[in-house]
Amino acid sequence: MKMTKSTAVVSAILITLAAISLMSACSKKAEVASGGGAQGVSGKLIVYTSMKESLISDLKAEFVKQNPGVDMDYQSAGAGSLMAKIAAERESGRIMADIIWTSEVPDFFKMKADGILIQYKPKGIDQILNPLEGAEDYFVPARLGTLGIVYNTTQVTKAPTSWRDLLGSEFKGAFSIADPALSGTSFVSVALLKEKFSDSFFRDIRANGATIGKGSGQVIDDTASGELAGCLGVDYITFDKIDKGATLAIAYPPEVLLIPSPVAILKDTQSIAAAQQFVDFMLTKEAQQIIANNGTLPTRRDVTVPSKYNLPKVDDAVANSIKIDYISMMSEREDRIASFKAIMQK
Template sequence: MSKKSILLLVIVMLCSTLFAGCGGNDKKANAPAADGKKLVIYTSMKESLISGIVEGFKKKNPGIEVDYQSAGAGKLMAKIAAERQSGHILADIIWTSEVPDFYSMKKEGILEQYKSPLLNEIVNPFEDYDGSFTTARLGTLGIAINTDKIKTPPTQWSDLLKPEYKGAFAIADPALSGTSYMSVALLEKQFGWEFFEKLHANQARIGKGSGQVIDDTASGELAASLAVDYITNDKIKKGAHLALYYPPELLVVPSPVAIFKGTTKLDAAKKFVDYLLGPEAQALIAAEGTLSVRPDVKSPEKFKLPEAAEALKRAIKINYNEALASKEATIKKFTEILQVKK
């Protein structure tokens, strides 16, 4: 066996080991099937959401077996890259919130074009839509505050420059979190780098993952953070002293779903996409505190989320291809501005 083959085998084995323990905090997490008999889904959605959707799909389609892998989008993309090197992507479907990744995969020609018959029932944020991927969820980010520390709710992004947030506001590291990267790109698009310069002057911090900055806000280490909707709402549900507020310029990050080209389970994959876009699955999504793509599926009032159409109207617009091309430079600039100067 050549050195190159040995190295490739080691990479694949490492990826397999790495992902064996991923999949959220639930007691049971399914490992991806490798026998070619089951529909396999790679997703960054948390375990409690994807497991409910998969169970619902299986009840509607009793002849289709499903396995899934729930992990961070960055780890999933690394796994896919290793599998492509070995000659075969094990997954049939991918569903994450990292829009630039989907444009990259589309460009590389590894996604199947599929336009669901339910397309006319959902909102679609992609003006260049061609069926390579379809939005299945509209993630939103706002300002999460520790209600013991911040008494006056923020109403504008500029409120983060006030004294009560000095040294106590954080944004997850965009080099570690794709959702955070999209948020940084959106805020820079709307307000320019001057906004981040002002955040730095108010001693804003770079946090770790998107979940970690919310945990730090809940614990009181931070007074506030740039926060993902469903993660924050889950913490609130469990009793955390948090509240989530949305300034007028909304950060909306679509969560696309796509089918990998060459899958031997194309019909089953199409059925899953159709189910995911349908009212039953979308109701599960809305119940998690994030926006459904169906106008007929309303978010519970307690989440204080706008309607999907309104959210897209308020959303900061961005060219995703440009966001993909400038990712490295944007992360570098952000880090240079916000990192603590020694």
Template structure:
């Protein structure tokens, strides 16, 4: 089934109803009548002391901030962080699956397709977190094995000191003018990049023909989105394919970098969270997942430049209105079944 061009106001209905009017507002600036004051919520019930391990692709500083904020609510829970790129995380989990001992209690990374695979292998605990009803249903697994925690589109970034007329479409990037000027992440490392490869190949307006033409421009392949954004910000490569929040962060810090949302549509991942079925501390793990989509957790997500998954916490400064975007929303089962082949196609075109 080909990817569908769906306006975000349709695809993310629950979010759009309350947030569209304020999507370009600064963090925490949602309509007060619709907002939730995290401090006004009932205090959490203390849990039995426990230690859980979080596997995540979040940058270390952001993961540390997540845990610190969670510990303000649940100081009795120790969260140990193992941080790596999504490709490294999935490889580690595969090795642990073979040995019969998954080392993590909670996974926060990647895309829904990855979690669907883990659920199919009976690796995940069935759990629908508190406040899941405040999220768009498209971001919550109906069987309860995982929940989206951020909306992370992949876009075109460009250095404003070097590019005067930025590309406005994925097709623009195949122009010979961009030869040797593009940088993009490696799908062997980045879960978002692996997902994107499958989405692009499934999209009729793009497909393998577009990917082949893009490869002819010889993009630099960086390990992950972080190095991509840095390369664009420093001008090492003037154009990049990268997740949007990194561009906002660097622009806010004064870097000459801006974002273009391609007219064909943007793929996005929701960085789900799920709990491994063999966790020895299910209540602590559940409390951590609850926190991620709570008003407190989502307010922190906005402060960290992410588009939130709930509508009552504002949006990052400089973020676009969701109804101004076209979302590439392919059939999830199609992406699951084709992602490995899509990554192999990417390797053949870009890495050999």
């Protein structure tokens, strides 16, 4: 069949349009993969998180405001419960969440090793302080949780300045650490203290009557009620109690217990653009300010932490934090817990 001049022109136009469409699609794909962020994203986004309800709801409100096309939902529960849910969903064929955000750093290294996270370098990562090594862009800290010596101000009138202050008479028989077998945060804290001071630290506080408590929230409740003079306590849980009138304070010795809270994209996501946009959002100044306003350290230096919390400066906290190999810590979990309990339950 002989091609006429008009059909040749039409064919040329169609080929040109197809090429433009392909180039546009490739350009958008490259932008998303490189952390450029997708503007005007839409779709369903499900976040699994261990963060407190007030924090994640505040973040959701701001994220949806900035991304009205995204239908975001979240499930807030303990990290252990969320990991069990993810394991069950993997068995059934598909993880339902797009995003996972907790404070259990070892879980993220395990998920990375299991191949259930997507590698993604978010926009704004150069603006944050990142104390994690070996993440390889599979996860990034969205906040920096801290633990310190929480004490009842009616029983301990002088703020502790050192971990050795726990050997004083004010804390004799009245200091507790949450069970590391029940609390992932407590497990990491115990591992950090052992890394810095060895098991001798636990032997010394045990000799002064220190005990193993239950959950991270319970030991703070017992300190607020006066049953304990002090405990190893999480920042935002303590501040929530103080806001409600508890006679508590938190002191930070020079060797800081800093636990990053990573955020990551799960590989089964059906909303990759929205998931990437959420991770980008979590590193923005707006999101980081919401995190700081909820009583924990942001990862950005240019965010103001309310003075009422008396938290250490972000730079100082990162510089003075106790460092640890999370992968080794994860593989030695059971032995570390058993060793701690053997000392503390004598």
